[in-house]
Amino acid sequence: MTLKTPEQYENSLRKMNFKIYLMGELVENPVDHPIIRPSMNSVKMTYALAQDSQHEDLMTAKSHLSGKKINRFCHLHRNTEDLIKKVKMQRLLGQKTGACFQRCVGMDAINAVDSVTFEMDKKLGTKYHERFIKFLTMMQEEDLTVDGAMTDPKGDRSLTPGKQADPDLFTHVVERRKDGIIVRGAKAHQTGALNSHWILVMPTMTMTKEDSDYALSFVAPADAEGIFYIYGRQSCDTRKLEGGEIDVGNKEFGGHEALMVFDNLFVPWENVFMCGEYEYSGALVERFAGYHRQSYGGCKVGVGDVLIGAAALAADYNGAAKASHIKDKLIEMMHLNETLYACGIACSAEGHQTASGNYLIDLLLANVCKQNVTRLPYEIARLAEDIAGGLMVTMASEQDLRHPEIGKIVEKYFKGIASVPTEHRCRVLRLIENVTLGTAAVGYRTESMHGAGSPQAQRIMISRQGNLAHKKKLAKEIAGIKD
Numbered sequence: 404m405t406l407k408t409p410e411q412y413e414n415s416l417r418k419m420n421f422k423i424y425l426m427g428e429l430v431e432n433p434v435d436h437p438i439i440r441p442s443m444n445s446v447k448m449t450y451a452l453a454q455d456s457q458h459e460d461l462m463t464a465k466s467h468l469s470g471k472k473i474n475r476f477c478h479l480h481r482n483t484e485d486l487i488k489k490v491k492m493q494r495l496l497g498q499k500t501g502a503c504f505q506r507c508v509g510m511d512a513i514n515a516v517d518s519v520t521f522e523m524d525k526k527l528g529t530k531y532h533e534r535f536i537k538f539l540t541m542m543q544e545e546d547l548t549v550d551g552a553m554t555d556p557k558g559d560r561s562l563t564p565g566k567q568a569d570p571d572l573f574t575h576v577v578e579r580r581k582d583g584i585i586v587r588g589a590k591a592h593q594t595g596a597l598n599s600h601w602i603l604v605m606p607t608m609t610m611t612k613e614d615s616d617y618a619l620s621f622v623a624p625a626d627a628e629g630i631f632y633i634y635g636r637q638s639c640d641t642r643k644l645e646g647g648e649i650d651v652g653n654k655e656f657g658g659h660e661a662l663m664v665f666d667n668l669f670v671p672w673e674n675v676f677m678c679g680e681y682e683y684s685g686a687l688v689e690r691f692a693g694y695h696r697q698s699y700g701g702c703k704v705g706v707g708d709v710l711i712g713a714a715a716l717a718a719d720y721n722g723a724a725k726a727s728h729i730k731d732k733l734i735e736m737m738h739l740n741e742t743l744y745a746c747g748i749a750c751s752a753e754g755h756q757t758a759s760g761n762y763l764i765d766l767l768l769a770n771v772c773k774q775n776v777t778r779l780p781y782e783i784a785r786l787a788e789d790i791a792g793g794l795m796v797t798m799a800s801e802q803d804l805r806h807p808e809i810g811k812i813v814e815k816y817f818k819g820i821a822s823v824p825t826e827h828r829c830r831v832l833r834l835i836e837n838v839t840l841g842t843a844a845v846g847y848r849t850e851s852m853h854g855a856g857s858p859q860a861q862r863i864m865i866s867r868q869g870n871l872a873h874k875k876k877l878a879k880e881i882a883g884i885k886d
């Protein structure tokens with residue numbers, strides 16, 4: 404069974420034994436929890452589309468390990484075509500869910516861990532790659548969702564991991580035993596953690612010799628004893644408890660993040676892929692971040708498509724579609740969105756093979772892609788709000804619209820053009836609100852800024868990869884400067 408059906412995926416989560424705190428309470432049944440369930444629906448869509456012959460080419464791939472058809476989220480990119488298909492798959496899923504579908508983090512993590520463990524073993528004679536391939540074989544065979552976990556809480560940013568007042572602010576090994584290691588610390592902003600079967604932990608940054616206990620990579624079942632979660636709040640999240648469909652904006656889908664805590668977690672050696680080899684921590688971070696920065700040239704573009712469509716509908720329902728400034732704003736939104744897509748495709752097309760055989764994106768272009776994502780979606784959101792009008796944030800509730808008496812008044816005064824029911828107008832404005840200010844704003848607006856690394860992280864990479872010396876040389880040659 405290399406492809407799980409969506410139902411099998413949902414049932415597999417029901418068998419897990421997560422320990423999750425949400426708004427001060429332990430959650431008994433995350434799959435059916437009204438706040439969590441929409442995020443599960445998004446991941447479920449990655450399984451559903453893989454069963455659809457129309458999307459087979461993007462959603463599935465042939466495993467280089469078994470030759471079997473697997474979900475692309477479990478695949479190691481074998482060529483630049485695979486890298487391009489990955490971005491196209493992410494755009495498709497953004498369009499289908501209008502939210503973060505979470506499963507990319509694990510895909511980006513396995514691709515980074517593959518090449519780095521291969522290079523470590525070659526140089527150091529370790530057995531990490533072999534262990535990793537064993538895990539990957541299981542992941543592909545069982546069509547697992549794996550959560551890549553990188554970002555440590557980091558405490559005082561001016562201090563190195565070992566110098567923190569609390570050593571657990573960075574995830575670290577606290578004991579090395581014969582059978583495995585004991586880990587303490589936490590990972591913050593963990594996208595989709597509670598919809599995942601396993602977690603793949605990586606170091607948060609380049610480590611030095613004195614912080615080698617923090618150069619750590621391993622896998623663990625997401626519900627292992629010794630891991631618990633504190634669920635992240637999102638703007639307007641309690642609207643999901645109201646039982647309606649309009650005010651949530653997105654009737655079915657969402658995303659989630661959580662704080663993942665390692666409370667003396669035991670990890671057997673067979674699941675450890677890095678433990679102390681600090682010289683390789685930087686490469687792992689750089690490659691994972693590169694892959695995830697490429698990802699944003701797909702997923703954010705797909706959600707952008709939904710937002711642009713919603714803005715255009717809002718204009719139609721207002722009777723403003725023919726106004727030249729509206730047309731121009733929609734053109735601008737499309738131009739910005741396709742610019743992001745162009746970056747996602749470009750860093751994929753310029754990818755190259757690593758020593759392990761999998762393909763890595765062009766790191767400079769992937770960082771340029773994400774740097775644009777820290778800006779352009781904000782302008783797209785601004786234009787969507789401009790077109791939507793103030794009603795997007797002042798409109799009466801779904802309960803008022805459905806009310807036996809005042810419902811008629813809401814219906815009458817929130818009406819746009821006569822041929823469109825008021826409810827349609829309410830729905831589309833709530834969708835724009837959801838993507839720009841509500842629960843999906845985590846996955847579109849603020850995640851565009853900070854997800855896959857904050858803007859400054861990309862600027863550091865651009866300065867490293869941009870080859871300024873070469874550009875100076877070009878200028879000297881053209882200007883006839885001889886040193």
Ligand code: SF4
Nearest residue numbers: 503504505507698702
């Ligand atoms: Fe995937 Fe985008 Fe969510 Fe990252 S932010 S997990 S790339 S959908």
Ligand code: FE
Nearest residue numbers: 594850854855
């Ligand atoms: Fe993200």
